[in-house]
Amino acid sequence: MAGNAEESRTTPSTQLLRGQKALVTGSNSGIGMATALALGRAGADVVVNYVVGADEAEKVVEQIRGFGVRSYAHEADVSDEDQVVGMVDRMVREFGTIDIMVPNAGLQRDAPLTEMSLAQWQKVIDVNLTGQFLCAREAAKEFMRRGVVADVSRSAGKIVCMSSVHQIVPWAGHVNYASSKGGVGMMMQTLAQELAPHRIRVNAVAPGAIRTPINKSAWDTPEAEAELLKLIPYRRVGDPDDIANAVVAMASDLLDYVVGTTLYVDGGMTLFPGFATGG
Ligand code: BGC
Numbered sequence: 001m002a003g004n005a006e007e008s009r010t011t012p013s014t015q016l017l018r019g020q021k022a023l024v025t026g027s028n029s030g031i032g033m034a035t036a037l038a039l040g041r042a043g044a045d046v047v048v049n050y051v052v053g054a055d056e057a058e059k060v061v062e063q064i065r066g067f068g069v070r071s072y073a074h075e076a077d078v079s080d081e082d083q084v085v086g087m088v089d090r091m092v093r094e095f096g097t098i099d100i101m102v103p104n105a106g107l108q109r110d111a112p113l114t115e116m117s118l119a120q121w122q123k124v125i126d127v128n129l130t131g132q133f134l135c136a137r138e139a140a141k142e143f144m145r146r147g148v149v150a151d152v153s154r155s156a157g158k159i160v161c162m163s164s165v166h167q168i169v170p171w172a173g174h175v176n177y178a179s180s181k182g183g184v185g186m187m188m189q190t191l192a193q194e195l196a197p198h199r200i201r202v203n204a205v206a207p208g209a210i211r212t213p214i215n216k217s218a219w220d221t222p223e224a225e226a227e228l229l230k231l232i233p234y235r236r237v238g239d240p241d242d243i244a245n246a247v248v249a250m251a252s253d254l255l256d257y258v259v260g261t262t263l264y265v266d267g268g269m270t271l272f273p274g275f276a277t278g279g
Pocket of ligand 1: 166210
């Protein structure tokens with residue numbers, strides 16, 4: 001991809017995160033993969049977490065190493081407390097510390113309310129919300145232990161939660177997912193308030209419709225894509241790099257005064273597009 005004109009228009013050229021250590025959960029595919037690569041390109045050492053798909057994770061690690069930074073893959077289920085504790089402990093042993101936590105791992109188990117099983121509800125809450133809580137908690141412990149290192153960053157640590165437009169947009173047939181992301185929004189703000197005095201910045205990036213495996217059926221035929229575009233005023237489906245670039249910016253000192261904010265990266269999906277002509 002190097003030297004490609006499209007990439008040079010969309011890739012920050014400076015190493016905004018040089019010397020920082022980042023962990024991205026669920027980074028063997030989709031938005032997580034693009035984010036792990038972008039953090040590595042920006043100069044950070046990166047832990048690539050995955051739960052299934054070791055081969056893909058290793059490929060991401062190889063690409064990140066190609067940027068001249070360190071990287072390894074770590075298998076862990078983010079909804080399992082011991083595994084999250086073990087993952088962050090290993091990172092501190094191998095990389096010395098953590099500066100950037102991106103709790104990104106997420107999934108959907110869609111069903112109308114009356115057909116949704118407790119297992120479907122619970123799985124989505126466990127991974128999307130409890131998983132982010134556990135990752136934030138373990139990262140915050142290390143951020144507080146270490147404090148600010150002026151040569152590295154103005155902040156003692158950054159948590160960039162992966163949310164969704166469904167943090168604020170209700171979504172029929174997806175009550176588990178929408179509830180998990182609504183919860184991520186309030187968790188993020190509460191943690192931001194609690195941790196800011198420790199110079200820890202907690203924020204969220206909230207993607208709209210991004211071309212990834214999670215929503216393939218919404219964009220992989222021309223008919224589906226045409227329907228989807230009606231919900232996007234900017235009239236393009238997002239790319240994983242749209243989100244990855246937002247995470248890099250959010251984690252960097254360029255946005256050091258941004259605390260407790262959700263950055264919607266959605267082509268205007270949250271602008272109530274139905275009201276462009278109605279109402
Ligand atoms: C969901 C996608 C959906 C998008 C916009 C995301 O959070 O995971 O399936 O296409 O929101 O509705």
